[in-house]
Amino acid sequence: MKGIILCLESDLPWIRETFEVHPLLLPICNKPYLEYLLDLFVLLGVKSIRVLTDEPDTMVEDYFGKGDRWGVAISYSAIKKQDSLALVLKKNESFCRDSDIVICEGGDFFSYNKSDQYTNLLKQEEGRAFQVGEDEGRLVFLPCGCAAELPHSFPVKVNSGIGTVSLRSIKEYFNLCQSILGKHSEKYVLPGYNNESDVYLGHNVEITKTVRINKPVMIGNNVALKPGSVIGPDVIIGSNVMIDGGTTLENSIVHDRTYIGRELEIKDKIVSKNRLIDPQDGTTVNFEDAFIFSKMTSGSFSLVLRRLVHWLVSWPIVLLQILPFLLFSGLLKAGGKKIIKARNILLSSEGLVAKLPIGVASGKNNTSLLEKMFYALSLDKFPLLFAVLAGKLSLIGNRILEDNETNRKLLCDFRAYTPGVFSYSESEPAISEGYEVLIAERFFSGNTSMFTDAKILFKCLINRLTDQ
Amino acid sequence: MKLLFTQHEKYCEASLSGQLDAGNVADLNKEFAENLHSTALFIFDLRKLDFIDSSGLGGIISCLKKAVEKEGDIKFVGLTAKVKMVFEVTKAYKIFDIFESVDAARASITDNGEEK
Numbered sequence: 099m100k101g102i103i104l105c106l107e108s109d110l111p112w113i114r115e116t117f118e119v120h121p122l123l124l125p126i127c128n129k130p131y132l133e134y135l136l137d138l139f140v141l142l143g144v145k146s147i148r149v150l151t152d153e154p155d156t157m158v159e160d161y162f163g164k165g166d167r168w169g170v171a172i173s174y175s176a177i178k179k180q181d182s183l184a185l186v187l188k189k190n191e192s193f194c195r196d197s198d199i200v201i202c203e204g205g206d207f208f209s210y211n212k213s214d215q216y217t218n219l220l221k222q223e224e225g226r227a228f229q230v231g232e233d234e235g236r237l238v239f240l241p242c243g244c245a246a247e248l249p250h251s252f253p254v255k256v257n258s259g260i261g262t263v264s265l266r267s268i269k270e271y272f273n274l275c276q277s278i279l280g281k282h283s284e285k286y287v288l289p290g291y292n293n294e295s296d297v298y299l300g301h302n303v304e305i306t307k308t309v310r311i312n313k314p315v316m317i318g319n320n321v322a323l324k325p326g327s328v329i330g331p332d333v334i335i336g337s338n339v340m341i342d343g344g345t346t347l348e349n350s351i352v353h354d355r356t357y358i359g360r361e362l363e364i365k366d367k368i369v370s371k372n373r374l375i376d377p378q379d380g381t382t383v384n385f386e387d388a389f390i391f392s393k394m395t396s397g398s399f400s401l402v403l404r405r406l407v408h409w410l411v412s413w414p415i416v417l418l419q420i421l422p423f424l425l426f427s428g429l430l431k432a433g434g435k436k437i438i439k440a441r442n443i444l445l446s447s448e449g450l451v452a453k454l455p456i457g458v459a460s461g462k463n464n465t466s467l468l469e470k471m472f473y474a475l476s477l478d479k480f481p482l483l484f485a486v487l488a489g490k491l492s493l494i495g496n497r498i499l500e501d502n503e504t505n506r507k508l509l510c511d512f513r514a515y516t517p518g519v520f521s522y523s524e525s526e527p528a529i530s531e532g533y534e535v536l537i538a539e540r541f542f543s544g545n546t547s548m549f550t551d552a553k554i555l556f557k558c559l560i561n562r563l564t565d566q
Numbered sequence: 567m568k569l570l571f572t573q574h575e576k577y578c579e580a581s582l583s584g585q586l587d588a589g590n591v592a593d594l595n596k597e598f599a600e601n602l603h604s605t606a607l608f609i610f611d612l613r614k615l616d617f618i619d620s621s622g623l624g625g626i627i628s629c630l631k632k633a634v635e636k637e638g639d640i641k642f643v644g645l646t647a648k649v650k651m652v653f654e655v656t657k658a659y660k661i662f663d664i665f666e667s668v669d670a671a672r673a674s675i676t677d678n679g680e681e682k
Contacts, residue, residue: 363657374651381647387620390656 099198099220101144103135104186107153108179109205112268116382117353117370120155121205124271125353127278128289128300128318128336130161131265135202136168137287138210138260142200143217146171148193150186152179160448166503167510183238184248199240206235207274209261211285219258228255231262272368272377275351276332279314290316300337302540318354320514338394355394362390407548408493408518411555412486423480426472435469438481442501445490445517447509451501452490455481476562482519492518494551496539508536514543522550525557567615569597577607577675579668583614586622594622598629606638609671613644618652630662639663641671 103122107114110121117124122132132149139147147170149158154176165172173193177186183203187194198220202208208231210216219230220239229252230237237260238252264270278286283296290298296314304322305311311323312330318337323329328346336354341347344361352358353370368375371393374383385391430437438455445452457478472478482498485491491498495518499505509515522542523535542550567584578601586594601608610626618626630640642664645653653659665671 361657362655364655367651367655374655376647376651379647381651383617383648383651385619390620 099142099144099200100193101139101142101147102186102190102194102199102201103132103139103147103149104177104183104201104203105132105149105151105205106177106179107151110265112266112380114153116268116373116375116380120151120153120158122149122151122158123155123161124265125336126207126271127275127283127286127316127334128298129286131207132158132162133168134207134286136162136165136170136172137212138208138216139200139202140168140170141210141212141214141216142219144170144200146193146197147173148190149174150177150190152177163510166507187240187248196242198242199238201238201240202236203238204231204233204235205265206231207263207265208235208237209263209282209285210259212287213285214259216259219255223255226253228253230255230258230260235262235264268368268375268377268380272351275334276349279316279334280332283314288316289318324360340394357388357392357394359387359390404546404548404551405489405492408486408551409489412483412493416480416483416487419475419477419480419483422475423477426468426475426477429468430472433466433468437472437478443517444499444501444505444509444515447513447515449506449509452485454485454490456498457481474562476559479519486519492516494518494520494522494554496543497521497523497535512540512543514540516543520555520558522554525554525561527561567593569593571597571601573601573604576605577609578605579609579611581611581614583616585617586615586625587617587619588621591621591625594625595628598632602632602636606633606636607675608633608638608640609643609668609675610640611643611668612646612649615646615649618649620656623652623656623658627658627661641665641674643668643671 105122107121113119113121113124122130124131126134136147147165149172154174159174162172175190177189181189183201220241223239225241227238227240229239232254233251263274265274288298290300292298294313297311298316300317300319300321302320303317306323306325308325309323310328312328314332315330316334318335318339320338321335322340324341324343326344327341329335329341330348332349333347333352335341335352336356338355339352339357341352341358342360345358346363348365350364350366351368353368356369356371358364358369366376366378368377369391372385372388372391374385374391375381427437438457440453441456442451443454443456444450457480482491486493495516498517498521499508499515521539523538526538567582567586567590570581572579572581580598582594608629633640640662642662644666645664653662663674665674
C-alpha cells in the first residue's frame, strides 16, 4: 500500500501565524505532526509515502529526508489548494499506479494506538473505498484502480480504531498535547527516555538539586532547569530550552529554543521563543524584554569568535608542522606508504559534505619508527588544518564522520555536530569507541568553551607524543 | 500613550491608554510625582492600556512604592487580556490590588478618602 499526505497550510493558517512553522512541523509533545502521520502509515502497512502541500518548506524535507528513519520512502511534491482529490490523484498517477492508496486529508490529528493492528482495514471492506473520519479531516482508503472515479465522500468506517481530533485552533492544539501527555502517552511513540511513567526526558538535560518536577512532564534535549524552578504537572518542554531559577511552570507548553527568565509564574500558557500565548482565547504577547522570554540562539557571536580563535591558532601549528610533514611524508611515500586519502566528510548534521584529505596513519598498527613519529607529531592532522584555515572545519570539535548512511542517521539525532581536527573523545584515552564516543561527543557539544578547547588541543597533542 | 490624571477630593484617578513601555514610562513617573503632592491615593484605570513591558511594569511599581511611602496606595482597574498576562507571568498581580470596575475600586476607598 502507498500513502499520500495532503497538508494545506491554508487549512491550518493559525500554525504559521502563531509559531512560524509549517503545519507538518507543528510540535505535538515534542514530535512534529508529520511524524505521527508517518507512524500511523507504517502501522497501516504503507511503504511509500508522498507528502503534498500547497506551501513547500525545505525544513520539512531537511527534517524527514527520504524517510529512512521510519523504514519508508518519502517523496515530496506541491499542489494547489484548489486541487480536488481526483485532480491530486491524477497529477500523481505514476505514484498511485497499481497500488492500494491511503490518503490523509484535511489537517486533523489522527488518534491511534501503536500496539494495535491496522494492516487489514482495507481487506475488511472487501475492495470497497471508504474513509475514516469526516470530510474536514479524514483518511481515505482506495483499493487499487479505484482512483479513476471518485465521489466527494466515501462510506465512513466506524470501529476502525483510528479517531480524528481537530487541530483547527490553538486551543484544540493545546488540549491535544495535554491529553496525549496526561492520558494517552502509551499509545504513541514519544521522544525521550521513559524509565518512570509520565516522565519523558531527552538527553543532556540539566536538572539542579533544588528543581522540583511534578509529573506528568515531557522534557526535550539540551534543556537546563535552573535552581528553584518548579516544573509540572502537565508541562511539555521542547529542546534547547533554559528555564531560569525560581520559575514555576504548570499546565503549559514551551517550544524549542526558548529562554524563560527568573522568578516567573507560567500557568495554562504556551511559550514559543519570545511569545506568550493564552491557548484559551489566542491572546498573544510578544516580549521584547529578553530577560523574561527570548529566543535561545546558538551563540552566534561566540561561535564566530571561537572560529576566529581556531583560525588564528591553526597558523602557528601549520608553520610548525609544515617542514616535518614534508620531510616525513616524503620519506613515507618513498617507502611506498600511503599517508593521505581524500574522503567525503560530513560537515554538518544537515548533510553538508566536503572531500577532505584525511591522514591514513592512525597510530594503530604502525610498525615503522617513521610512521610512529609521523603519528606522534600529529602530522596526520596537518592536511586538515587547511580546511580550518578555509573555514570548513573547526580546530577542536566533534570526531570527524565520513559520509555514509550510518553516520547520516546518527546525525539526525545530533544536530549540534561540529567536526574538528582534534576531538574531545580523542583527548580522553579512556574513551575508546562505540557508545562511549557517542556520549562523549554529545557531552562536548553541550559543554564547550574556549578553555575546554585549549585543554583538548593540549591533551590531544600530548597524548600523541606520549603514545596514549 | 495617553495619560489623564483627574483629581478628586481625596484621591486621584489616572487613565492610561495605549502602550506603556520604556519610551514613555518617564512621562508617567513625572505626572505621577506632580499629582503625588495632592494625594497619595490613586486609581489607575488600565481598561484602555493595550500593552505593558517590563519598563512599564517597573514604572508602575515605582509609583506604588512612592504612594506607599506616603501612606497611600494605588488601586488598579480593568486589565486587558495582554496586560493581565504580563501581570500574571511576572507575579505582579500578587502585589497590586486589582478591581474589575472603577466603582469597585472607588468603593474600596472610604468617603473621607482613607483606605478601609
